[in-house]
Amino acid sequence: MTKRMVIMLVTVAIVLGGIFGFQVFKGIMIKRFMSAMAAPPQTVSASKAAYSQWQPTIAAIGSLRAVKGADLSLEVPGIVDTISFNSGDDVEQGAVLLKLRSDDDSAKLQSLQATAQLSQINYDRDQKQFKIQAVSQATLDADAANLKNANAQVAEQQAVLDKKTLRAPFAGHLGIRAVDLGQYLSAGTAIVTLQALDPIFLDFFVPQQAIDQVRLGQTVSVMVDAYKGQAFSGEISAVNPKVDASSRNVQVRATLKNAGHKLLPGMYATVDIATGAPQSYITLPQTAITYNPYGDTVYIVDGKGVAGGGKPLIAHQTFVTTGATRGDQVAVLKGVKEGDTVVTAGQIKLHNGSPVLIDNSITPTADASPNVPLDR
Numbered sequence: 001m002t003k004r005m006v007i008m009l010v011t012v013a014i015v016l017g018g019i020f021g022f023q024v025f026k027g028i029m030i031k032r033f034m035s036a037m038a039a040p041p042q043t044v045s046a047s048k049a050a051y052s053q054w055q056p057t058i059a060a061i062g063s064l065r066a067v068k069g070a071d072l073s074l075e076v077p078g079i080v081d082t083i084s085f086n087s088g089d090d091v092e093q094g095a096v097l098l099k100l101r102s103d104d105d106s107a108k109l110q111s112l113q114a115t116a117q118l119s120q121i122n123y124d125r126d127q128k129q130f131k132i133q134a135v136s137q138a139t140l141d142a143d144a145a146n147l148k149n150a151n152a153q154v155a156e157q158q159a160v161l162d163k164k165t166l167r168a169p170f171a172g173h174l175g176i177r178a179v180d181l182g183q184y185l186s187a188g189t190a191i192v193t194l195q196a197l198d199p200i201f202l203d204f205f206v207p208q209q210a211i212d213q214v215r216l217g218q219t220v221s222v223m224v225d226a227y228k229g230q231a232f233s234g235e236i237s238a239v240n241p242k243v244d245a246s247s248r249n250v251q252v253r254a255t256l257k258n259a260g261h262k263l264l265p266g267m268y269a270t271v272d273i274a275t276g277a278p279q280s281y282i283t284l285p286q287t288a289i290t291y292n293p294y295g296d297t298v299y300i301v302d303g304k305g306v307a308g309g310g311k312p313l314i315a316h317q318t319f320v321t322t323g324a325t326r327g328d329q330v331a332v333l334k335g336v337k338e339g340d341t342v343v344t345a346g347q348i349k350l351h352n353g354s355p356v357l358i359d360n361s362i363t364p365t366a367d368a369s370p371n372v373p374l375d376r
Contacts, residue, residue, distance in 0.1 A: 044346030062204025116150035281331035
C-alpha cells in the first residue's frame with residue numbers, strides 16, 4: 001500500500017508539474033511574441049514649421065450708413081397729381097420728384113399777387129402826390145404797410161405752394177416708390193428713400209484700450225456677408241471725441257469708395273484695422289493643433305527616419321503655446337522650432353512614440369487669408 005501511495009503521489013506531481021510548466025512556457029512565448037510585434041506605422045500628412053509675417057490688426061463690427069440719406073416726404077397733405085421718377089433712378093439735387101394737386105393754392109396765389117400789384121400801384125401814386133402835398137404822411141405810411149403785408153401774403157402762399165412739390169434735397173439713388181397717382185397723402189407720409197451711396201460710411205466701435213492705435217487715415221479692410229470672400233478697402237475719417245460710459249467703447253467712422261453701389265446702408269460688416277509694423281511668427285495649419293483642457297499639443301516627427309525609404313518615422317507629442325489666428329493658420333509662440341516637421345492631419349490615430357509614414361498627397365489648407373480678394 002505504501003508503494004502504491006508513493007507511485008500515485010509521484011504521478012500526480014509529474015502531471016501537475018507538466019501543466020504548470022506548460023503554462024509558464026506559454027506565458028513566456030506570448031510575452032516574446034507581443035514584445036516582438038511592433039505597432040504598424042500610421043499614415044499622416046505633415047508640414048515644416050516656418051516663420052510668417054503677420055500684420056497686427058484690431059477686429060471690430062459695425063454698420064454701413066449713407067453719407068447722405070433720407071426717407072423723403074411732404075410736410076403738407078394732399079392728393080398726388082404727378083410723379084416724375086421711377087424706382088431705382090439716380091437723380092440730381094433739386095430734381096422734381098412729385099407734385100400734389102395745387103389748383104386752389106395756385107388760384108389763391110394769383111389773387112394775392114394781384115392785391116400786391118394794386119398795393120404797389122397805390123403806394124407809387126401816393127408817393128408822387130406826397131411830393132406836391134396832395135396826401136398826408138399818414139396815408140403814405142398806410143400804403144407802405146399795405147404793400148408789405150400784401151407781399152408777405154404772396155410769399156406765404158408761395159411757400160405753401162412750394163411745399164406741395166417734392167424735390168431731391170441732394171444727388172443720390174432713389175429706392176422703391178411707395179405712393180401712386182391719385183393717392184391722398186397725409187403730412188409726413190414716406191414717399192421714397194434717397195441715398196447717396198458713393199462714398200459710404202462705416203460706423204463701428206473699438207474698446208478704449210485700443211484707441212491709441214487708431215489714427216485718422218488708417219487703412220481698414222471691410223467684409224460683409226453679402227459678398228463672401230470679398231474685402232473692401234477704406235480709411236478712417238473720424239473718431240468720436242468721447243467714450244461711451246456704458247460700454248467703454250469709442251465710435252469710429254471709416255469712409256469707403258462704393259462706385260459699384262455694392263455696399264448699402266444698414267448692412268452689417270466686420271472690420272480689420274491694420275496697426276503697427278508686421279510681426280514674425282512660426283505658423284502652422286490650425287488642424288495641427290490638438291486642443292485639450294490640460295493644454296494644447298502637436299505631434300513633431302523625429303527626423304532620424306527616412307520618410308520615403310520605407311523606414312517609418314517616429315512622432316512625439318509636445319505641448320505648445322498658441323497665439324492669434326489668421327484664416328487657416330495659427331501662430332505658435334512656444335513648443336515648436338523653425339524647421340520642425342509637424343503632423344497636420346491624422347494625429348487622432350497617434351500616441352507618443354507612434355511610428356508614422358508621411359503622405360502629403362492630400363493636405364489641409366493653410367492660407368492666412370482664404371479666398372479674400374481685396375476690392376479697391
